[in-house]
Amino acid sequence: MSVQEFAGGSFVRQANRFTDRITADGGSGFPAEPGRYRLLVSYACPWAHRTLIVRRLLGLEDAIGVGVVDPIRDERGWRFPEPDPVTGATFLSELYLATDPGYQGRYTVPCVWDTGTGRLVTNDFPAITTMMETEFTAWHAPGAPDLYPAALRAEIDELNALVYATVNNGVYKAGFATAQAAYEEAVTALFASLDALEERLAGRRFLFGDDLTESDVRLYPTLARFDTVYHAHFKCNLRRLADYPNLWRYARDLHAIPAFGETTDLDQIKRHYYATQRNVNPSGVVPLGPKIDWSR
Structure with a gap:
């Protein structure tokens, strides 16, 4: 297409x-x-x-x-x-x-x-x-992480496929749906995956344990935008990211790493989604909130 x-x-x-x-x-x-x-x-x-x-x-x-x-x-x-x-x-x-x-x-x-x-x-x-x-x-810089280790690639690819379908792209399926059934299907799948990821992170720092991988890189941008944009703008409002203790801890942990936090521009994110996507937000008005303390 x-x-x-x-x-x-x-x-x-x-x-x-x-x-x-x-x-x-x-x-x-x-x-x-x-x-x-x-x-x-x-x-x-x-x-x-x-x-x-x-x-x-x-x-x-x-x-x-x-x-x-x-x-x-x-x-x-x-x-x-x-x-x-x-x-x-x-x-x-x-x-x-x-x-x-x-x-x-x-x-x-x-x-x-x-x-x-x-x-x-x-x-x-x-x-x-x-x-x-x-x-x-x-x-690569000396000491750079191996984000796609050969021994884990099959598992990383499997998790990435699920996260893409239901979370990364899932928020768009919810936000851009033009039928109630399509919206509800997307939101249900999205929060089922967030619930599973919350459980997965109960006993580990990152998605595959103590080391960063490609999977963490792919999940973070959606989490970084979740409460600021997707919760309200895309009607992904069953729960906030902040309502998930493990996912919220994990997202803030990643945000504290300069490669993640210093590339996260919430002002540009809000202006793009709210001012550009007039099919979802016809007025183009950009909200002032929510106020989120990523350093907490």
Whole structure:
């Protein structure tokens, strides 16, 4: 599909159009090289947020550049506050159309631009973080965490699939549903997963024990936005994140890590969701609250 579709009132996310891979050996045609690729993101977007977290955790700031779009998006799509100094683009759409002049889908972040060939490599957000974890190891900082350890990959992938379907994308299924049954199905699945994650975290610091993994990176952006945006804006209001002792402790623990907390911009998050998504919030009024103490 090229655009978001609604089947029986259910939200269906558009497929990722660009799915090339950057590889350490260059066999894909896109070799991992420092300074060659530009990661294009919005601080408001949870899918982009995870890429910023991984880039920071692994110490890839010098190896992979970043371009940040404005949180307010209109019918022209994401806009750079100033023309991007590397690509020269004012709108993200320019880079999509430079890569595929016939492209007709939404212009999404995150995506990766290749300065060597002058085209987008990928907007396949699930793959971008694992590429940084597995293909850019030569540029990882000393002591960087192994977020995708080979021995746990099958378990990580299984948990990630569940979290994506019911939590990460589940909040959107609830918020964008146009039928009561579709909304209730999404919210029920969402809170069933949050209940299970609450139980999972009862005896461990992170989702797989004492060490951070890709699964923690993928869950955190949704938790960081939950009480601020999803609880009210997307009607995910059976419970707040703060009502889950283990999940709330876990989220604040992650937030205290600079790669997580310093890439969490709640002002941009609120302005994007409330001012941009007029189908959910027609007035565009951005609420002042809620006031949440992430340092507590």
